[in-house]
Amino acid sequence: MANYGYFSGNPKTEWLVDETGADRDMKLLEDFFYTDxxxxxxxxxxxxxxNGASIPAALWSTVGSPYTGDYRRASIVHDVACDSPIVVRKDADVMFFYACLAGGCGLLQGRTLYAGVRIGAWSASSLPQAKLSQDRMLFRKRLDLPVLEEAFLQGKLSEISREMESLPEEASIEDLDAVIGRHLII
Structure with a gap:
């Protein structure tokens, strides 16, 4: 059986109320760990x-929101790692991939989620800062119509995910990065 690491247990959290109506933030009530x-x-x-902001909101309709699915615990440690000034984002993203698998995601779902956070890293550094909202969500929605950038990112994720389906089960992170690199310049 593959070693994907393990979690210290289940996170204990409390939803925080946001007076602006977003209500996305959760506070950890005790320490929680992932060992890679x-x-x-x-x-x-x-x-x-x-708040799951490291998974771009533009991709939630494709991969799911940060609070659903077998990657919930992975999203918690990934969010904290991404907010740390001493953690390299790429390292946090690789950790997220393995944490997704440790949390119960299948290999293709883990690869797709990894591609999603790599797209998030790319878009945060490559798209104009005016596109970033105040609360770290990547894109704002106008009415219920997806904005052009959301459609672009969803298309990129779809292309990357299709190509990752053809990779062998033993594909390395470098193999995943090569697929992502063919679609994005990171």
Whole structure:
């Protein structure tokens, strides 16, 4: 059986009320950890606030929102890692891939989620800052129509995901990055 690492248990959280109506933030009520396959510990300490922003909102209709699915625990440690000034985003994204698998995601879903956070990293550094909203959500919606950028990112994720389906089960992170690199310049 493959070693994808393990979680310290289930996170204990509290929803935070946002007076503006977003209500996406959760605060950790106790320390929560993920230990990756190399035995590196990724902490999400008590009082950390997470909101799943590292999964671009533009991709939620494709991969799911941060609070559903077998990647919920992975999204918590990934959010905290992405907010840390001492963690390299790429390292956090690789950790997220393995944490998704440790949380119960299938291989293709884990690969797609990994592509989603890599697209998030790319878009945060490549798209004009005016596109970023105040609360770290990537894109604003106008009425119920997806904006051009959302459609673009969804298309990229779809292309990448289709190509990843053809990779062998033993494909490495470098193999996944090569597929992503053919579609994005990171």
């Amino acid at each position: 396959p190399n035995n590196r510990i990724w902490p999400a300490l008590m009082d950390s606030v997470v």
